[in-house]
Structure formats: C-alpha cells, structure tokens
Amino acid sequence: MPAKELSPIEVYKLLPGTNCKECGETNCMAFAAKLVNRETTIQNCPPLLNEKYKSAFDKLWALLKPPVRAVEVGVGEKKKIIGGEYVVHRHDFTYFNPTAIAVDVSDEMSDEELTARINAVKDFEYEYIGMKLRLDMIAVRSTSNDPAKFEATVRKVSESGFPLILCTLNPAVIEQGLTIVSKEKPLIYAATKDNWREMAELALMYKVPLVVSAPFDLKMLKSLARTLVEYGVEDLILDPGTMFGEGLADTLNNFTMLRISAIEKEDEFLGFPLLGLPITAWQEKYEDQVINEWNEAMLACALITRYADLIIIHGLEGWALLPLVFLRQNLYTDPRKPVSVEPGVRKFGNPTVASPMLLTTNFALTYYTVAADIESAKLDCYLLVVDTEGISVESAIAGRKMTADTAAEAIKNFKLDDYVNHKTIIIPGRAARISGEIEELSGWKVLVGPLDSSGLPKFLESSWKTKSS
Amino acid sequence: MIMAEKKKANPFDLSFLEALARFQEIEFQDVEISFEELELNFSPRLLGLAKPVPMIAGKTEVKPKPTKILETEYQIPSEDYTSQIVEVKLGATKTEGGTRSKAITIGGERAPAFFSFLEKMPNKPVIAIDVFDYPEVRLPKAVKMHVNEVIHDPAEWARLSVEKFEADMINVHLLSIDPLINNAPPKEALKTVENVLQAVDVPIAIGGCGDPKKDLEVFTEIAAATEGERLLFGSVTLDMDIEATAKIIQKYDHTVIAFTSMDVNKARELNRKLYEHLDKDRIVMDTTTAALGYGLDYAFTVMERARLAGLKGDLELNHPISSGSTNAWAAREAWLQLGPKWSPRELRGPLWETITAQTLLLAGVDYFMMMHPASVKALHDMIESLVSDSHPTQTADWITLKV
Ligand code: B12
Numbered sequence: 067m068p069a070k071e072l073s074p075i076e077v078y079k080l081l082p083g084t085n086c087k088e089c090g091e092t093n094c095m096a097f098a099a100k101l102v103n104r105e106t107t108i109q110n111c112p113p114l115l116n117e118k119y120k121s122a123f124d125k126l127w128a129l130l131k132p133p134v135r136a137v138e139v140g141v142g143e144k145k146k147i148i149g150g151e152y153v154v155h156r157h158d159f160t161y162f163n164p165t166a167i168a169v170d171v172s173d174e175m176s177d178e179e180l181t182a183r184i185n186a187v188k189d190f191e192y193e194y195i196g197m198k199l200r201l202d203m204i205a206v207r208s209t210s211n212d213p214a215k216f217e218a219t220v221r222k223v224s225e226s227g228f229p230l231i232l233c234t235l236n237p238a239v240i241e242q243g244l245t246i247v248s249k250e251k252p253l254i255y256a257a258t259k260d261n262w263r264e265m266a267e268l269a270l271m272y273k274v275p276l277v278v279s280a281p282f283d284l285k286m287l288k289s290l291a292r293t294l295v296e297y298g299v300e301d302l303i304l305d306p307g308t309m310f311g312e313g314l315a316d317t318l319n320n321f322t323m324l325r326i327s328a329i330e331k332e333d334e335f336l337g338f339p340l341l342g343l344p345i346t347a348w349q350e351k352y353e354d355q356v357i358n359e360w361n362e363a364m365l366a367c368a369l370i371t372r373y374a375d376l377i378i379i380h381g382l383e384g385w386a387l388l389p390l391v392f393l394r395q396n397l398y399t400d401p402r403k404p405v406s407v408e409p410g411v412r413k414f415g416n417p418t419v420a421s422p423m424l425l426t427t428n429f430a431l432t433y434y435t436v437a438a439d440i441e442s443a444k445l446d447c448y449l450l451v452v453d454t455e456g457i458s459v460e461s462a463i464a465g466r467k468m469t470a471d472t473a474a475e476a477i478k479n480f481k482l483d484d485y486v487n488h489k490t491i492i493i494p495g496r497a498a499r500i501s502g503e504i505e506e507l508s509g510w511k512v513l514v515g516p517l518d519s520s521g522l523p524k525f526l527e528s529s530w531k532t533k534s535s
Numbered sequence: 536m537i538m539a540e541k542k543k544a545n546p547f548d549l550s551f552l553e554a555l556a557r558f559q560e561i562e563f564q565d566v567e568i569s570f571e572e573l574e575l576n577f578s579p580r581l582l583g584l585a586k587p588v589p590m591i592a593g594k595t596e597v598k599p600k601p602t603k604i605l606e607t608e609y610q611i612p613s614e615d616y617t618s619q620i621v622e623v624k625l626g627a628t629k630t631e632g633g634t635r636s637k638a639i640t641i642g643g644e645r646a647p648a649f650f651s652f653l654e655k656m657p658n659k660p661v662i663a664i665d666v667f668d669y670p671e672v673r674l675p676k677a678v679k680m681h682v683n684e685v686i687h688d689p690a691e692w693a694r695l696s697v698e699k700f701e702a703d704m705i706n707v708h709l710l711s712i713d714p715l716i717n718n719a720p721p722k723e724a725l726k727t728v729e730n731v732l733q734a735v736d737v738p739i740a741i742g743g744c745g746d747p748k749k750d751l752e753v754f755t756e757i758a759a760a761t762e763g764e765r766l767l768f769g770s771v772t773l774d775m776d777i778e779a780t781a782k783i784i785q786k787y788d789h790t791v792i793a794f795t796s797m798d799v800n801k802a803r804e805l806n807r808k809l810y811e812h813l814d815k816d817r818i819v820m821d822t823t824t825a826a827l828g829y830g831l832d833y834a835f836t837v838m839e840r841a842r843l844a845g846l847k848g849d850l851e852l853n854h855p856i857s858s859g860s861t862n863a864w865a866a867r868e869a870w871l872q873l874g875p876k877w878s879p880r881e882l883r884g885p886l887w888e889t890i891t892a893q894t895l896l897l898a899g900v901d902y903f904m905m906m907h908p909a910s911v912k913a914l915h916d917m918i919e920s921l922v923s924d925s926h927p928t929q930t931a932d933w934i935t936l937k938v
C-alpha cells in the first residue's frame with residue numbers, strides 16, 4: 067500500500083495493544099503514529115517479537131516496508147543505504163535516503179591520478195545550514211579487463227574506507243576484486259543478459275548487492291530482475307540506462323516509469339533502487355572539458371529530481387558539483403517539517419554585558435546565514451533564536467509565526483537580562499513591523515537592524531556605538 | 536538459514552546479525568536465546584531495513600535456481616489524469632490583431648511534465664529573457680558582462696537577447712516606475728514598451744515594480760495602447776485591485792501572470808477572483824520561485840502539487856506555470872567568491888540558474904524568466920532533448936571509457 071494511504075489505526079490494530087510502554091511511547095497508539103511516519107521500526111516494540119504475534123508481525127512488516135527496497139552498500143561509518151523510498155512525489159510523504167553520489171576511478175589510472183581523485187572525494191565538503199555536504203562512494207571501473215590490475219586498484223581504493231562499486235561486465239575480473247573487498251560489502255556492476263548467472267553466483271557467494279543492467283530495455287530489465295530474485299539474490303539495484311542529449315527523454319521516462327511501477331503498481335520485480343549514470347555525459351568528449359562537466363551536472367540533477375537513488379559521476383570540479391549536492395539536500399529534506407535549529411541564546415566571539423543582543427528565527431537557513439555573517443565579521447555579540455517553527459523572518463512575520471508576543475516571551479523565558487545589561491535588542495529589518503509592540507510587551511528597547519544580516523557590521527558600527535555613548 | 540546446530544549463536548556476534556539481515560527468514564523455534572537478548576541487537580542501523588524478525592516456523596522450500604532468463608512483460612504504468620492544463624496564447628500576429636511574427640502557445644498538458652510515455656508535451660516550455668529599463672539595476676557580474684553594452688537601452692537589450700541569446704520572448708521589467716526608484720510616469724513606461732515592440736518581433740511580457748497601485752496605473756496605460764498584442768502582464772497579486780486589473784487584460788486582449796506566495800490555496804483564491812472578469816485562457820500562474828539552496832524545495836513541491844492537482848481535475852489550478860528563475864541569483868552560492876575549490880563563479884552562477892530552472896521544468900513550469908545567456912541556452916537544449924522523438928541508437932560504454 068502506498069505509504070501516504072496508511073493510517074495509524076490500521077497499524078494500531080496489529081500491535082499487542084497492552085500499552086506496556088516498553089517501546090518508550092506512552093501507548094500503542096502513539097507508537098503506531100510513529101510507525102506510520104517511519105520514525106521508528108517495528109522491532110522497537112519488544113512484545114511484538116514474541117512467537118504469538120508472529121502473524122501480526124508479518125502483516126506489519128508487509129504494511130510498513132518500503133516499496134523500493136533499501137539496499138546497503140559498504141560497512142562502518144561510511145555505509146550507505148540506497149533506496150528505501152515510499153513515494154513518487156515528495157509531498158506525498160518524504161524522500162528518505164538521499165541519492166548517493168559515487169565518483170569513478172579506473173584501473174589504468176596512474177598512481178598520482180588515483181590518489182588525487184580519492185583525495186578529492188575525501189576533501190569534498192561544503193557547509194550548508196549546519197550540515198556538511200559530501201560525496202559518498204567510489205566506483206572502480208576496469209578499463210583494462212585485467213584481473214591483476216583491477217585487484218591492485220581495488221586494494222588501493224579500499225583503503226579510503228568509502229563504499230565501493232566494482233564495475234566490469236567480466237565476472238572473472240569482478241571476482242578478483244571481490245577477493246580483496248567482499249567483507250566491505252561493495253556493490254557489483256553488473257548482471258546483464260549475457261553474464262547474469264555468473265554475477266548472481268558471485269553476489270550469493272560473496273554476499274554483496276548486485277546491479278542489474280539492461281540499458282533502454284525495460285522488458286529485459288524486469289525479466290533479469292525476476293530471474294535474479296528467483297535465483298536468490300535479494301539486494302538488487304536497477305540500471306535502466308542513462309544518456310544525455312538524444313537519449314535523455316527515454317532516460318527520464320524509464321526512471322519515472324520504473325518508480326511508478328514499484329510504488330504505485332507494487333511490481334515485486336521492480337521494487338529496487340535505481341542507478342543513474344551521469345558519467346555517460348563524458349562519452350562524447352568536448353575540446354573544452356567545461357562542457358562535459360556542465361552537461362554531467364545537468365544530467366545528474368535531472369536524475370536526482372527523477373528518482374535516481376545512486377549516481378556515478380566523473381567530473382570533480384567544485385563549481386559543477388556544488389549545485390548537485392545542494393539540490394540533493396533540498397529535495398530530500400522532509401517537507402513535513404522545515405529544517406530548524408534549537409531556540410535559545412547563542413554566543414559569538416567574546417561578548418560582555420555591553421555587547422549587542424540580536425534576534426533571529428530558528429529556520430536553519432536563516433540562523434546559519436546570520437551566524438555566518440556574524441562570524442565572518444568577527445563580531446562579539448549574543449543572538450536570541452526565537453522559535454518560529456522553522457520559518458524564515460519574512461515568512462514568519464507574514465504568517466504570524468513570529469509575533470510581538472512570541473518575541474517578548476522569548477526575551478523573558480531565555481532570561482536575556484542575565485546576558486546583557488542594556489535591555490536593548492536588535493531585530494531584523496524584515497521584522498520592523500513588530501518593533502513597537504515588542505517594546506511595549508517586553509520593556510526592552512528595540513533597534514531595527516538592516517534587511518540583510520550581511521549589513522550587520524556596518525549597522526553596528528554606526529548605531530551601536532551611538533547607542534552606548 | 537541458521538540451522539539448529541547454530542543454537543548457541545552468540546547474539547552479539549555480528550555475522551549472526553548479518554545473517555538475519557540477509558536471509559530474512561530464519562528458523563527460530565529451537566534457538567535458545569531469549570527475545571529480550573535478541574532485541575538488544577535489532578537496531579535498525581545494523582539491519583538496515585531488511586526484515587528483522589524471523590519467526591517463521593516450518594521449512595521453507597528450496598526452489599530450483601532458474602537456468603535461463605525468465606521472460607516477463609513490462610507494462611507501461613497507466614495514470615489517471617482527467618483534465619487538461621489550459622492553453623494560453625502569448626503574442627499575436629498581424630492577422631490576429633498584433634504585430635508579432637508569431638504567437639507562442641503554452642500549456643495544454645494532459646500529463647505531468649515530460650511523462651512522454653503517457654503523452655507527448657503538446658507545447659514546448661518557453662524562455663523569456665529579462666530586460667530592465669533601469670541601467671542601475673543590480674545585476675550579478677557574471678550576467679552584467681554579457682549585457683554591458685546595451686544596459687542603457689532596453690530595446691537594444693531586447694534585440695541582443697533575441698538575436699544572440701535566442702530568447703523566445705522578452706520580459707521588460709519596468710523598474711523605473713517604482714515610486715521608490717524613479718517613479719517614472721506611465722507614459723514613459725509605454726514608450727519603453729513601444730520601443731521594445733519595435734526592436735523585436737517575439738511576444739513580449741511586461742513586468743511591473745511590485746507596487747500594487749502604480750503597477751495597475753502603468754498596466755492600464757500600456758494595455759490600452761497595445762490592444763490586441765496579447766502581452767503577458769506580470770503580475771496581478773492578491774493585494775492589487777484584482778477586478779480592475781482583470782478587466783483591462785480582458786478588454787484589451789492581453790494575458791496575465793497571477794502571482795502568489797508558495798501556497799496552492801492562495802493560487803486558487805486569486806484564480807477564482809480572476810475568473811469573474813477574465814477568460815481562463817488568459818491566465819498563467821506563478822507560485823513563486825526560490826533559489827536552489829534557498830527554498831527551491833518549497834518552490835518545486837508547490838509547483839508539482841499545483842500541476843498534479845490541475846491534471847487530476849482541480850479546475851482552479853489547471854493553468855500554465857511561470858517561474859522567475861532569475862531568482863536563482865539570490866543565492867549567495869550563485870555569485871559569491873568562494874575560493875579556488877568552487878571556482879570560477881562565472882560558471883557556478885549560470886549553472887545555479889540552470890539547475891534552479893531545470894528542476895522546476897520537471898515540476899511543470901511552462902514559462903521561464905531567465906537572465907544568463909548560458910543558462911538560457913542550456914535550458915533550451917534540455918527542453919529540445921526532452922521533447923524530441925529520438926531514441927538512443929547505441930548505449931554508452933561508460934565502463935571502459937577512457938577519460
Ligand atoms: C521559502 C519561503 C516560504 C516557505 C517557508 C520556508 C521557511 N521554512 O521559512 C513557505 C512556503 C513555507 C512560506 C510560507 C509563507 N510565506 Co513565504 N517566502 C519564502 C521565500 C521564497 C524565501 C524566504 C527565505 O527563506 N528567505 C531566506 C532567509 C535566510 O531569509 P530571512 O529569514 O529573512 O533572513 C534574512 C534577513 O531577514 C536577515 N536577518 C535574519 N535574521 C536577522 C537578524 C538581524 C539582527 C538582522 C539585522 C538581520 C537578520 O538576514 C537574513 C539573510 O539575508 C520568500 C520570498 C523571497 N524570495 O524572499 C517568501 C516570502 C517571505 N513569504 C511570504 C509570505 C506572505 C508567506 C506566507 C504568509 C504565505 C501564506 N499566505 O501562507 C507563509 C507564512 C508561513 C508561516 N506559516 O508562517 C512573503 C512575505 C511578504 C511580506 N513581506 O509580508 C514573501 C516575501 C513572498 C512574497 N513576495 O509574497 N514561505
């Protein structure tokens with residue numbers, strides 16, 4: 067059943083119903099609500115693990131499992147869960163496991179190049195609203211078709227700790243790689259109509275997930291998936307083929323159809339994560355590599371928007387990758403709740419009782435933007451973060467999530483008097499509308515700051531000095 | 536399977552958990568560990584989402600492994616979309632009462648954007664390039680360098696945008712009418728529009744300054760003087776005199792963008808109010824565009840929701856959608872110097888605009904307002920590939936690709 071249609075009552079009916087609280091919730095209904103929101107899992111209800119609830123357990127499992135299987139790749143801290151999705155459109159629920167991004171290396175790259183690429187993946191990091199945007203995996207391609215070369219490269223890359231994808235259609239080469247890293251649970255690429263049996267044997271023998279590949283042939287893709295499922299391989303990832311330019315329309319169509327088949331049509335052989343290959347944008351090499359980088363970024367972003375759970379890329383230019391990791395973060399935030407930070411008082415630099423007290427909202431984007439501006443200007447000050455349920459300043463004012471009341475309450479509850487002695491608070495320019503009322507309700511003097519927090523240093527230089535003199 | 540011999544399995548042994556995760560079905564009957572003990576280890580992190588509890592009694596049959604591919608049909612999923620997005624015609628040729636060399640139709644979809652397995656996109660999404668009547672307009676460096684020579688002349692700017700940057704339409708932003716800027720009179724704005732109409736033969740859109748009173752005054756002047764041109768006026772908002780605005784659009788044969796803030800209910804409300812005075816096929820709706828990293832998720836989802844609702848029979852939302860993708864430049868990451876790792880910003884910026892627009896293209900946008908020539912070209916190319924009938928003739932051999 068599509069996740070959006072599942073009601074807590076339906077789940078509740080299958081729980082033991084004793085309200086024993088062992089799950090940490092006050093009663094079974096509360097636990098049911100969390101289950102429906104996928105905020106907990108059934109094994110957190112200990113009584114349910116009892117033999118006598120076996121049939122209820124199985125029913126719950128079937129009700130709650132994601133229609134797109136969750137496939138694990140890698141081990142330890144860097145392990146990735148691929149897929150595990152419930153809906154086609156994010157507004158119907160939320161997307162769960164952000165598209166994993168793998169960067170390719172080949173087994174004929176020089177040592178320097180290999181090291182440089184591994185380091186580039188390691189060092190890629192961009193701070194965005196309190197999160198670190200990163201790359202996730204490394205795909206080792208065998209361009210040599212030589213098991214020894216492949217083994218050597220896999221060995222070297224595996225030291226990085228990143229989950230690996232072993233890419234070659236030659237089972238003998240894959241196996242050579244697997245002898246080195248099977249314990250690290252790499253993903254192997256790929257089973258095709260020609261080699262599926264050998265690949266299936268490898269997947270079973272080494273207990274690793276397997277990609278099924280049938281580019282631009284959904285009938286073959288489904289037939290292969292079915293065959294492999296019946297062969298006993300359960301952790302599959304589907305590669306329906308990726309192409310930029312003339313193949314783009316078919317590419318996006320296929321991804322979309324497969325996702326609808328898995329989720330809305332509950333097709334048991336297609337309920338697997340999807341692999342996209344933006345790297346194919348390098349097939350046609352332009353004299354100016356910038357074009358390949360650019361096309362690959364567009365292709366990657368289109369695939370992230372249209373249901374890819376894992377992508378393999380080649381380009382490593384920061385300007386091209388930044389939009390990609392931003393888009394992924396944006397689309398995989400939970401639309402049911404804005405990204406927010408804890409309300410309260412934050413300290414920047416070394417403030418004294420005479421330092422400025424600023425006010426902002428607890429929308430993560432707002433908070434981190436303001437914090438970054440304060441930090442880069444090296445200001446010594448306090449910042450009161452008001453709970454606006456994760457809404458930005460202007461929207462919160464317009465939507466009454468921040469009113470003079472809530473602001474005055476925050477001033478009182480967070481005991482601003484304990485931090486500063488001047489009873490003056492600086493509010494964002496976009497909150498100017500409520501300044502008078504805040505003064506009335508809180509007894510604090512309100513200064514209206516600039517519209518954009520980047521104007522704070524200049525504003526403080528003129529207004530704060532004037533004020534304190 | 537974990538067989539009976541394994542009954543002394545140590546529940547803290549990782550391989551045991553792995554086995555649980557993998558096999559999903561395990562005989563538990565004879566295992567002498569208590570469920571309390573086990574439960575400690577059923578952490579979802581360890582198990583992923585594989586079926587964790589394994590209380591299947593009885594034997595599972597071992598099926599023979601297939602020896603050949605089990606052929607299975609793939610059925611293209613059907614979806615019920617019961618209504619159509621209205622078609623809106625922008626611009627008019629001489630025979631139609633205007634002066635454009637051709638008119639452009641947007642909308643008309645019966646399926647979500649580029650679900651061409653269900654239906655081919657009936658009309659291609661179009662791109663209007665933003666042109667300003669105010670040379671001091673704050674433009675990002677990466678954009679300004681392309682328009683420096685025409686920045687003082689909206690007509691020349693429009694010509695460059697059509698001839699060199701291949702704009703489908705021109706969006707003339709009348710910033711100078713803003714009471715807080717030049718407070719230019721309606722006559723002056725009309726002059727600008729006439730010059731642009733002279734300079735290019737594509738359909739034209741008119742952008743106001745956002746002041747509800749002044750915009751209406753200026754729109755009225757322009758609408759009357761350009762009767763029959765089917766200009767696209769941007770925008771009518773909930774805080775304007777909706778009736779008066781709608782009436783001039785209807786009377787003088789133009790079209791309008793109904794602009795609301797990221798809320799499908801507000802969009803419905805405005806459309807409903809417009810229907811009282813205006814033909815449905817004169818309304819394009821805009822539910823607000825936020826930049827990648829600065830609310831694109833909201834913009835995307837509101838547009839996607841509006842489009843799906845429109846297709847599924849919500850007749851207050853089945854309008855073509857407009858996006859001011861130029862807003863992408865509001866993101867600091869689009870224009871800020873961020874150090875060598877993320878440089879050059881001359882590429883990062885236009886890509887930022889492209890990705891903002893492209894994402895909304897896939898949500899259902901029919902009409903884009905954009906700024907950077909490279910972004911316009913890239914999005915045009917993407918639209919062309921998405922509407923084309925060509926299929927890949929060979930598949931990419933990316934595994935052995937030498938790059
Ligand atoms: C994304 C968005 C939304 C999202 C909310 C996202 C979120 N979690 O906040 C959604 C879709 C939910 C939304 C809802 C609404 N929105 Co809204 N929204 C926007 C949008 C596109 C971007 C807002 C944003 O994220 N800005 C970025 C953040 C970082 O900005 P910020 O918080 O203001 O912070 C900056 C400054 O205020 C300042 N600053 C912040 N703190 C401090 C502190 C100090 C001391 C100083 C000096 C400065 C300072 O610096 C920061 C960096 O520049 C804007 C339009 C736009 N492009 O700006 C409309 C906009 C803000 N929304 C608007 C409206 C009307 C609403 C709604 C009331 C709509 C409705 N009818 O329901 C609701 C209200 C929501 C609610 N329940 O309260 C209007 C506000 C109009 C007005 N001025 O009255 C806008 C301007 C759109 C418009 N033109 O109509 N919105």
Ligand code: SF4
Nearest residue numbers: 085086087089094111
């Ligand atoms: S542990 Fe299970 S039975 Fe006990 S309250 Fe929670 S859900 Fe109900």
